[in-house]
Amino acid sequence: MPTPTLTQSIVITLIQCLLVVIFVFVVVPLTVFAERKVLGHIQQRLGSTRVASGHVGFSGWMNRSMWKMGRVPVLSYWRGIPGLVGDVLKLILKEDVIPAKADRFVFFIAPSISMVAAIVVFAAISFVPGTFFTLPTWFPFVGGLPVSGGIADINVGLLWILGVATVGVYGIVLAGWSSNSKYPLLGGLRSAAQMVSYEVPLALSLLAPVVLSASLNFGEMSARMATGMPAWALVPQVIGFLLYLTCGFAETNRLPFDMPEAENELVAGFHTEYSGMKFGLFYLAEYINMAVVSALASAFFLGGPWLLPFGLQGLVNPYLPGFLSWFGAPHAIFFVAKIIFLLFTYIWVRGTIPRYRYDQIMAVGWKYLIPLALINLLLAAAIRCFAV
Amino acid sequence: MHKFLRTLIPADIAKGLSITGKHFSQVFFTANRRKVPLHIVSEYPEVPAKVQPRFRGRLTLLKDEQGEIKCVCCLACEKICPTQVITIEKGKKEGRKMPFPVRYDFEMERCIFCEFCVESCGFDSIILNHQFELAAYNREDFSLGTEGLEQNMFEPSHAGKFSVADD
Ligand code: SF4
Numbered sequence: 001m002p003t004p005t006l007t008q009s010i011v012i013t014l015i016q017c018l019l020v021v022i023f024v025f026v027v028v029p030l031t032v033f034a035e036r037k038v039l040g041h042i043q044q045r046l047g048s049t050r051v052a053s054g055h056v057g058f059s060g061w062m063n064r065s066m067w068k069m070g071r072v073p074v075l076s077y078w079r080g081i082p083g084l085v086g087d088v089l090k091l092i093l094k095e096d097v098i099p100a101k102a103d104r105f106v107f108f109i110a111p112s113i114s115m116v117a118a119i120v121v122f123a124a125i126s127f128v129p130g131t132f133f134t135l136p137t138w139f140p141f142v143g144g145l146p147v148s149g150g151i152a153d154i155n156v157g158l159l160w161i162l163g164v165a166t167v168g169v170y171g172i173v174l175a176g177w178s179s180n181s182k183y184p185l186l187g188g189l190r191s192a193a194q195m196v197s198y199e200v201p202l203a204l205s206l207l208a209p210v211v212l213s214a215s216l217n218f219g220e221m222s223a224r225m226a227t228g229m230p231a232w233a234l235v236p237q238v239i240g241f242l243l244y245l246t247c248g249f250a251e252t253n254r255l256p257f258d259m260p261e262a263e264n265e266l267v268a269g270f271h272t273e274y275s276g277m278k279f280g281l282f283y284l285a286e287y288i289n290m291a292v293v294s295a296l297a298s299a300f301f302l303g304g305p306w307l308l309p310f311g312l313q314g315l316v317n318p319y320l321p322g323f324l325s326w327f328g329a330p331h332a333i334f335f336v337a338k339i340i341f342l343l344f345t346y347i348w349v350r351g352t353i354p355r356y357r358y359d360q361i362m363a364v365g366w367k368y369l370i371p372l373a374l375i376n377l378l379l380a381a382a383i384r385c386f387a388v
Numbered sequence: 389m390h391k392f393l394r395t396l397i398p399a400d401i402a403k404g405l406s407i408t409g410k411h412f413s414q415v416f417f418t419a420n421r422r423k424v425p426l427h428i429v430s431e432y433p434e435v436p437a438k439v440q441p442r443f444r445g446r447l448t449l450l451k452d453e454q455g456e457i458k459c460v461c462c463l464a465c466e467k468i469c470p471t472q473v474i475t476i477e478k479g480k481k482e483g484r485k486m487p488f489p490v491r492y493d494f495e496m497e498r499c500i501f502c503e504f505c506v507e508s509c510g511f512d513s514i515i516l517n518h519q520f521e522l523a524a525y526n527r528e529d530f531s532l533g534t535e536g537l538e539q540n541m542f543e544p545s546h547a548g549k550f551s552v553a554d555d
Pocket residue numbers: 447468469470471472473474498499500501502503504505506
């Protein structure tokens with residue numbers, strides 16, 4: 001394998017960036033679409049089955065007769081996609097209003113901060129440790145060179161992720177403050193307090209994988225957590241996983257922790273004054289953040305690009321038939337599948353749990369999650385010390 | 389202690405998740421194969437809506453077995469109507485002893501569907517039918533009369549023809 005020159009490695013990095021951007025811009029609309037459908041199904045409302053169905057003509061007649069037979073029209077599984085297109089069009093075409101007394105510069109820059117912070121995190125997430133695939137030799141300029149599974153598998157990947165992801169809250173707080181309106185300000189403040197409270201258990205629960213894998217490198221951590229560990233050593237990490245997921249929900253401001261934008265109490269929270277694509281950026285940032293949290297959770301707790309969570313792959317591997325042996329290798333598909341499952345969990349939880357009261361959120365964060373995270377960390381340290 | 393443990397162990401959350409998860413998978417995987425639909429919302433635009441028997445919809449004139457308009461122009465409904473949306477013109481018709489309404493106008497845009505007119509009618513010649521899709525594009529479309537195809541008092545409106553379950 002030839003060693004790439006500087007220009008060649010830059011081109012390869014650009015290719016990787018492109019892959020990640022494509023991933024992000026495929027996953028986000030799909031999540032938005034899935035959110036409606038799944039919520040509709042969960043609450044038995046059959047949401048989003050009506051858009052793109054006509055009452056007239058042949059298809060309308062088909063629909064009506066299928067409904068009369070007590071069946072959901074088969075096509076309703078894709079129905080609702082025009083709603084998605086409509087959403088995007090609405091975001092793009094809406095007038096961009098800036099409140100008269102707003103701090104124009106901060107108001108302008110706040111959504112971008114959120115968005116950039118959300119996207120940049122992906123730089124350190126490696127979907128597959130090591131080489132993802134090798135470019136074919138006919139490929140111009142960079143043919144025959146390996147493309148790794150992430151943009152930059154840096155040594156302090158986890159620190160980078162935590163650090164940059166926290167910048168996102170600046171976007172929210174600044175947005176709330178710069179709108180010069182009471183509701184957004186309250187939303188921003190609540191968001192700040194919530195972030196501060198939940199950042200602690202989040203980091204603590206992520207420290208357990210760090211302790212167990214003795215590394216801060218994303219790929220190495222996920223590799224060691226998935227394969228380098230006896231299966232029983234991962235059992236205490238179920239607590240860590242749940243802890244991490246809870247804090248992740250809170251960090252991304254998703255239900256049941258959507259304090260900054262509690263619609264019933266705060267009109268729409270920190271983005272009350274935002275419209276058009278500025279609001280769209282917040283929207284995007286929220287969904288990208290969801291994907292980031294899911295990626296971290298699946299990498300550290302669910303086995304990442306390996307097939308099975310909690311190190312079960314090692315137990316199953318010998319029994320897999322030969323033609324399935326490639327399942328044993330790290331594979332981006334498994335990683336993405338886990339991310340998708342966790343995104344589904346996000347929506348699932350949203351459809352199940354009602355929003356907490358604000359003081360309840362604070363109480364849960366400080367009184368339960370932080371002690372639990374510390375205990376979990378202690379467990380991990382004990383395992384590390386005595387067993388692994 | 390009990391409360392502490394309940395908060396610590398997310399059993400309630402797990403229960404809730406299992407319920408919603410069950411609903412989701414049931415709807416998602418068996419939606420097209422079940423005889424009885426799982427969802428409880430009405431599939432209204434596709435399937436005619438069922439309204440309660442006492443539902444008060446649009447005013448309709450009735451005809452008797454011979455196809456004659458039953459109304460005898462006693463003007464009771466016109467008098468009792470609180471918004472005065474009924475206008476009746478008495479007239480005569482060949483071979484009919486009773487007076488015959490040559491004009492029976494009903495301006496639906498102001499009707500409050502109080503059913504006073506129906507109660508006051510001693511001849512059971514009007515009812516409020518089960519139509520609730522009464523939207524129209526022009527104000528004129530709300531003036532219903534006994535003549536014409538588009539807006540007559542005997543038949544359901546165009547929207548209603550499509551989706552109302554008429555008993
Ligand atoms: S329902 Fe009431 S308002 Fe409407 S026409 Fe009859 S009496 Fe008048």
